[in-house]
Amino acid sequence: MTLRRIVSCRNHSKNLKQALKSSGVFLSNDLFDKVLKWVRFSHGNPLQALEFFNYTGNRRGFYHGALSLDTMLYILGRSRMFEKTWEVLVDIKYKDRNLITPWTVMVVLAMIAKVCSVRQTVESFRKFKKLVPEFDTTCFNSLLRTLYQEKSMTDARNVYHSLKHSFRPNLQTYNIFLSRWKSSEVAEGFYKEMREMGVEPDIVRYNCLVYVYCKNREIDKAYKVVEQMRDEHISPDVGVGWSAR
Template sequence: MAELLEKAGVSLSTELIDGVLKRVRFSHGSGSQAFEFFCLMARQRGFFHSSYSYDTMLYILGRERKFEKVWGLLREMRIKDQSLITPRTLQIVLARIAKACSVRQTVESFTRILRYSKHLDSTDSFNALLRTLCQEKSMGDARNVYHSLKRSFRPNILTFNILLSGWKTPQEAESFFGEMIELGCKPDLVSYNCLVDALCKGRELDKALKIVQMMREKEIYPDVMTYTSIIGGLGLMGQPDKACEVLKEMREHGCYPDTPAYNAAIRNFCIARRLGDAYRSMDEMVMKGLSPNPTTYNLFFRCFYQSNDLSSAWSMYQRMMETGCLPNTQTCMFLIKLFKRQEKLEMSLRLWNDMVERGFGSYTLVSDILFDMLCDLGKLIEVEKCFLQMIDKGQKPSNAAFKRIKVLMELANRQEAITYLSKKMEAFAFSPQLKE
C-alpha cells in the first residue's frame, strides 16, 4: 500500500484522509485495509490525524466488531491528546459496542472511556449512554441503568427528556413524567411534547388535549411538534378530516404548520386510501410556500407500490425530479421493486442513471434488485455497464450480485469481461476509496 501511494504521488492532507475514511465508512469498504491505511498515515513525518479521522476509524472498526483495535486506538488518543476524545467519540464507540455487546459490557465501556479523558462532561456523557441504550437496546435497559447510576451523576432536564422520549406506552410515559416532577425537575416544552406524543401514539387523545391545555395554563405554549403529534393521533383514530382542522387551528394560535405537520395530515389520508385528499393537502402546502420532502413523496409511493400502480408512481417520480426534490433510498426501493415486479427495463435504467448523475439513493441496495432483474432478462450489456458505473462511483457491488453476473457471463462465454470485472472487484477493496 505504501508503494502504491508513493507511486501515485498524491499530496496527503488532513482533508484528503478525512475524505478517504468517510468514503470507506459509507461504502462499507474493508475495515482492515482502512486501518492499515490509517496507521500508515500516522507514521508519516509531520502528519497528525484529525478528531474526525479518529472517530471515523473507530466507527469502521466498531462496525466490524474489532474492539481490541478500538480500545488500542482510544489509548493512542489518550496518550497523544485527550481532547481528541470528544462527546462524538463517546457516542460512536458506545453505539457500536451496544449493538454487539450486552448492556453490562456497554456500561463498563462507558466507565472506561470516561477515565480516558478529563475533557468529557460527566452529565453529558451519562446522557450519551442513556441515548445509546434507548436506541440500541431497550427503554427498560436505559431506565435500569439510569436508576443504578443516577447518584453518581447529576441528571438534568436533557436526561429526563431522553428517557421520556423512549417510552412506548402512555402509562410508562405518564409514570416517568410524574417521577421527573417529584425529583424537582421542571418539565420544559420538549418534556411535554414527549408526553403528548406518547399519548397520541397510544390513542389517548383526550389525555393529550388535556396536557396541551395544562401547558397553556403554565404559559408553555404548544409548538409545531405538539400539533403534529395531535394530527398523527387523530389519524390513528380514523379522523383525517379533524386532523386537517388542526392545521387551521394552529394558525389561529400563531403556530404555522411546517412540512412534517402536513406530512402527518397526508399520511392520514394515505392510510385511509383517500389519495385525492392527500394530493390536495400536498398542493395546499405548496401554495403555503412549503416544499414537499422525500418523506412526503414516499407516503404516496408506498400506496402506489402496495396497489401496483406503476403509472401513478412514475408520474410522481417525474414530478419529484422536476421540482428538484431528490429521492432518498426509500423512494428508490419502492420504485425499483415496482419496476422489477412489472419488468420495466427502461424505467429501471432511467432511475439508475438519475441516481448516478444526481447522486441520490443507495447504490448497494438498489443495484442488488436492478442487477437481479437485468440477469433475469438476460441483459448482459446493460448489467455490465451499470456494474462499472457503480464501481466508478466508489461503491462496491455485492458479492452475491457479482456471482450471478459471472454465471451469466460464463454461459455466454464472455471470459474477457469476467476477468475485467473480477479485477475491478479485487482492486475495489481499497484503491477506489482514494478517488475524489
C-alpha cells in the same frame, strides 16, 4: 484515486507504508478523510485502513481530526476488532484527548452493543472515564441513546436508573425517553422525576405528556396539562392541539 488503490489493493498489504511514501501524493486532512470515508462505505480492509490511519498520524505536521477518528473506529467496530479500537483510543488520548467526544463514545458503544450484552456495553462505557476529557452527562446520554437504539427501551431505562445518581440528568437525557412512553404511569413517573431532579419541562416535554394521555384516551388529564402550561406561561402550540384531537 491513487490513495484509494493503495489502501484497497491486497498487493500493498505488506508494503502499504512504502507504497504511500512512493505515491507522491500530498496528503491533506481533507483528502485523508475522503479516503477513509470511502473505505468505510466500500467495506474495505480494516487492517489496511488502520495502517493508513497510523501512518498518517505519525507523520510530522499531520494531525487527525475528530471525523477521521470516529470513521476509523466505525471501520474497526464493524469488523468487531474491539481490541484495536481501544488501542487507537489510548493512542489518541496521549496525542490529542479532545478528539474523543461524546459522539465518539456513541460510535464505539453502538458497535459493541450490536454483538455484546448490555452488561458488556456498560462496562465499555466505563472505560471511557479514563479517555474522554469530560466523563459527564453528555457521555451518559450517549450510552442511553445507544441502548435504546441497539437493545431496547427497557434496557436503557434500567441502566438510567442504575447510573442516574452518578450523573446529573438533563433535558437531553429525558428527550431520549420521550417518544417511547407507552403508558401514562411511566410518563408520569419520568415527569415527576424530572421535577425532582430540578429539570424543568418545556413545550416539547409537555407535548409528549399530552400525547401519551390522549393516546391512552385520558383526555381529562391531557386538558389538565394544558391548563398547567398556561399557569406556567407556556403557550400551547400546534403539537398540543394535534394531540388533543
